[in-house]
Amino acid sequence: MRTLRIVRLCLAASLLAAMVLSGCGKDSPTKPVLPLPPTYPVLSTPQSVLSALEYAYSHRDTVETKAMYDPSYVGTSEDLSDPPGTPPISLTYSDEVAHVDRLASKPTISSAYLSLGPPTSWTRLESDDPSHPEWAVIQIAGTSLTVRITELPDNISEARGSSLFFEFMFKPSTPEPTSPTDTLWTIVRWRESHAAFP
Numbered sequence: 059m060r061t062l063r064i065v066r067l068c069l070a071a072s073l074l075a076a077m078v079l080s081g082c083g084k085d086s087p088t089k090p091v092l093p094l095p096p097t098y099p100v101l102s103t104p105q106s107v108l109s110a111l112e113y114a115y116s117h118r119d120t121v122e123t124k125a126m127y128d129p130s131y132v133g134t135s136e137d138l139s140d141p142p143g144t145p146p147i148s149l150t151y152s153d154e155v156a157h158v159d160r161l162a163s164k165p166t167i168s169s170a171y172l173s174l175g176p177p178t179s180w181t182r183l184e185s186d187d188p189s190h191p192e193w194a195v196i197q198i199a200g201t202s203l204t205v206r207i208t209e210l211p212d213n214i215s216e217a218r219g220s221s222l223f224f225e226f227m228f229k230p231s232t233p234e235p236t237s238p239t240d241t242l243w244t245i246v247r248w249r250e251s252h253a254a255f256p
Contacts, residue, residue: 098122101242104182104194104228108174111245115172118162120155126245127151128229133248149248161207171206174198174224185227193246198224225249 098113099106107126114122133149161170174180175198185193203222208214227247232240 101126101244104196104226104243105177105180107228107243107245108180108196108226109177112172112174115158115161116170118158118167118170120159120162123155123158127154128244128246131244131246131248133250135250136252138251164209166210167207168210169206169208171204173204175203187227190227190229192230194228194230194243196226196228198222198226223249223251 098110101107101110110122111126113119114126129151131151131154133154134146135149136146137144161167179198181197181199183195183197185191185195187193199222203224206214225248226245228243229246230241230243233242
């Protein structure tokens with residue numbers, strides 16, 4: 059009988075210890091608070107696409123990145139300080155998604171940040187491509203761009219625009235009938251020219 063009582067006491071103590079250690083109470087301070095998923099703007103204007111681009115890059119979100127770029131996307135980057143005749147760097151849809159995926163999957167990278175400057179500095183224009191008059195254009199000039207990647211232990215790489223020019227082209231599409239808007243936009247072209255990245 060004494061043995062049975064000892065077993066019951068040990069069992070009760072073990073269960074109590076397990077409950078305390080697992081944080082089973084509602085207000086347990088040991089329970090981790092999960093962050094809310096990012097809330098993105100609806101891609102209903104070219105400006106909202108750029109805002110989502112900043113947010114997706116900074117959150118290293120490949121799913122949203124895929125939604126913002128058109129599958130036929132082509133980007134070009136030209137360094138004006140390169141020797142004459144140097145071709146610009148060309149980027150595809152897959153390149154942009156893979157870049158964000160590397161930022162997300164490399165364990166030593168602790169943060170990424172992208173800023174295209176204040177939206178008031180984004181100039182929206184009509185398409186100058188006769189074959190695609192339905193496209194929209196946003197140009198960003200000056201030193202608006204900031205890209206910062208922090209890699210452990212203390213490696214911070216940062217690029218800021220200098221004599222910089224950006225041009226984004228956006229392609230409209232008619233979304234599914236359940237969409238809250240009549241038109242959604244994706245980035246279909248991107249052109250960058252810069253003299254240097256200090």
